[in-house]
Amino acid sequence: MAERDTLDRWRQYDWQLIAAEPTEPHMNLALDEVLTLQVGQGLRPPTLRIWGWSRRCIVLGRFQSVRNEVDEANAAKHEVQLIRRISGGGAMFIEPEGAITWSIYAPEEMVKGMSFADSYAFFDGWAVDALRELGVDAWYEPLNDITSSGGKIGGAAQARRGGAVLHHTTMAYQMNIPLMLEVLRIGQEKLSDKGIKSAEKRVGPLRQQTELPRDVIIEKMVDFFRDRYGLESGVLGSEDIAEAEALVRDRFGTRDWVYFLP
Amino acid sequence: MFYKGAYKTPGGKLVGVRFTQRDGLLSEVEVHGDFFLYPEDVLQTITAALEGAPADLEDVALTNRIAEAIPDGTEWLGASPDALATAVRRALEGGPIDG
Structure with a gap:
């Protein structure tokens, strides 16, 4: 897609930011749904939300099977x-x-005429560019990955x-690969040292690649978004929270x- | 006794299936994976298309049976009727699992 068209699509809106607060895992998911619906109804401008995580968790995709993905005994043992x-x-x-973790909530018209697959690259494009500005050799890998020469x-x-x-x-900032391999079933049969080393090679967490604190990376990414597309402060009101709690x-x-x- | 199989589309996502058999027909079917599907409830339609399918159905016929069940306007990214039919065939080839 032409760069001009991409910019126009982003800059047609007055973007708002909801900054990170430590949030219970379930609430993060519920807030995503509440904010998506609000933006769809025009009750809230298009929004970027940075997530805060209050505790360890495994987030399953909508169509995944628990028994295939999770070692439930180990997850319980480690309070995941x-x-x-x-x-x-x-x-x-x-x-x-x-x-x-961050979310974008946008009207569907923003990606009008774009395939579903292309819209993934479209919404992640700014983040890839922000990482590049941080010195990470990052690029987008269809369908839905951000990757880099470092993993x-x-x-x-x-x-x-x-x-x-x-x-x-x-995005991975710092990975606890031994614990990840205990609680997720991805290649659990490879729980040897070799398995851990090969998993470590495939991923390139941002701490390792930037040597910056997590908060600084988030701040720089938000600044990058603001400079490029404009970004004002948004508010999560008590009614929004109550809706998500419900x-x-x-x-x-x-x-x-x-x-x-x- | 159940059957399970999976198939990862090259450059795409994994689709998995689990089912039992009753009188040579697939039963208690579950379809899962890390694919993307819009709208989401088409998963139930896809699962229903496999329920009661003869276990000896050829790949092409099974693929068609799944494809025909999927409503127009559905977006299934990373997997396909063909990929799911392959997962079913692999499950049958793998034989029944105790449990």
Whole structure:
């Protein structure tokens, strides 16, 4: 896509930022749904939200099976909460200071005429450029990965609701690979030293690649977004929180939802 | 006794399937994976298309059975009817698993 067209698509809106607060895993998912619907209804301008994580968790993709992805006994032993998001894609093991996650909520018209696949690259483009400015040799790898010469950095997933697109991306800051291999079943048969070394080679966490504190990377990414597209402060009000809490109670926090595919 | 199989589309995502058999027909089917699907509830339609499918159905016929069930306007990224049919065939080839 032409650079001009990309810029125009972003700059047609007055973007707002919701900054990171430590948030319960289920609430992060519920807030994504609440904010997506609000943007779809025109109740809130298009928004960038930086996530805060309050505790360890595994985030399953919408269509993944618990028994295929998670070692539940080990997850329980290490107090890793199990949650399921509304978007597809793969399972992630999250530790609060180990990941940088952000969401974009935008009207669907923003990606009008674009294929679903192209819209992934479109929403992640600014983040790739921001990482490059931090000195990381990063690029986008379809369908949904941000990768680099130093290894894979992160992945994106999308959902669409009520005329809006939710695009969220998680990037590795610092990885606890031994624990990840204990709680996720990805190649658990490879739990040898060799397995851990090969997993370490495939990923390129941002701490290792930038030697910057996590907060500084987030700040620089937000600055990059603001400089390029404009960004004002947005607010999460008590009504928004209450709405998300209701969603946690009725759906995200229920066994039926998490074990939708057992 | 159940069957399970998976297939990863090159450059795409993994689709997995788990089912039992009753009188030579697939039963209690579950379809899962790290693919993307819009709208999301088409997963139930895809799963229903496999439910009751004869286990001896040829790959092409199974692929068509899945493809025909998927409504127009569906976006299935990273997997396909063909990939799912391959996962089913692999599950059958792998034989029944105790449990």
